[in-house]
Amino acid sequence: MQLDWLLQPLLTQLNTGVLVLDAQYRVVFFNQFIARRAELDLARVQGNLLEDVFADLPIAWLKRKLDSVLHLQVPAFSSWEQRQYIVKLAHLRPLSSDSQYMAQNCSMLPLTAPDGVSRYICLLIEDATDAYVYQQQLQQSVMQLEHANRTDGLTGVYNRCYWQQQLGYEIQRAGRYQHPLSLLLFDLDKFKDLNDQYGHQGGDFVLIELSRLIDSLLRDTDLFGRYGGEEFGIILPDTGMTGALQVANRICDTVARHKMLYNQQTLKATISIGVASYFDHSVDELIQRADTALYCAKRQGRNRAVAYQPELEGYLKKVK
């Protein structure tokens, strides 16, 4: 059976772009897949250089690939994951893809004419826009999950697990580069009374409102996390004790002056802060020191910031 007639209709209807170049990278042939998407007429551009036919090709990159195909007589490949597209072609999903051009997988194959001498290269271009779109959606979901995974659901600050992990990294960094580093641990004063008076929703409201307020007082590099219940921690990179104490006092004052409106009632809250500075400690040691200072701030009458000093340990023993 004679099958030669098959070739033309197949090339016309093939859902893959077929582009053939000669050894000088002049366009010899392309099928309808490419003609329609690039709005080109083969008869008008046949024999022209590849880069003159298709606009904005990554030509240096492409020629390196084509050179290897010609000289080694082996195929070369390009994946949309590494280079989203080679030839600017329209795709059929203009609504669901954020890219104007078709994502492409491309195989570049060596061809030899029946004369056994003339070399050609065939580029097969497949539409990978679907895969590209799914990949974008997947990446977005992963980003959302990563965000959820490090965020405290109620207040929007970092959750304890992520925050403590970051404290570990910051301690390593401070140790390696001999940078200062300080830690604030704070606790809402008489939070139980607040809950009793306004209900747990009132308590939650105060936690959310104060988290937002305190966050607005911090630098981008500071790390604010919820340690548990009404206790929070703030990591202050590149900050020594003097600076940390200033920050702590500013937070304390701002919170004390801040009026919150809840169910037509004006609420006020105060916090107590323990401040500790890093000096070759482990994560646990640093948290322990800030906690000791926090405990002293509570003992000394609340609504204040107290810096950790070794003498506080003795104070702690006496009151116990």
Next chain:
Amino acid sequence: MTELHFTDVQRDCLQELVNVAMGQASDKLARYLGTFVHLQVPSIALVEAALLSQHFSSRYQQQSATLVSLGFFGDQGLRGETIMLYQLANAGVIAQLLGYSDDAVSEAEMLTDISSVLTTTFLSGLAEQLENSFSYAAPRILSSRDQYFADKLAYTAEQWQLALQVDIRYQLTDYSFNCDMILLIPGEAVLRLRQTLDNILADF
């Protein structure tokens, strides 16, 4: 379970074909890269695919390694998958080798490029020796820096019965770099390969 054993004669024959294919590949590469390329005579070993990851985990234990896979299909049921193993410390050398300046080429693209050049150049020579011809699937990176490569290799190897392990050392005038190539061949294709080897031997 298919009996996948090779006789000494078959094994020697395969080694000889691999040598010839490797010689051709080094010649082509030298011309393409415009530098002297020396490919040492590769040592081949036929190993059970299941044992592969054990074998390589000791060699690549200390470094972060990358695996790049490339599938090939030939006539008469001959098919398989090649895996190239790289130590990522070599990435810079590979870039120089391919003539990449520090332009916008990603590490991933560089590794898939070098893999497809090295494997297809060798495989097309081997296909010729076997009086066959191969077509290739696009190379894929199986694992990169972050993943423990032995798990990935074990998982990939699980799907195959026999592995033809080919150690390649590429030595260039100005640089040297080593990588390992593994040819994974399914059981029925091993039988075809043996048949082909017997035919070649019978012609001598």
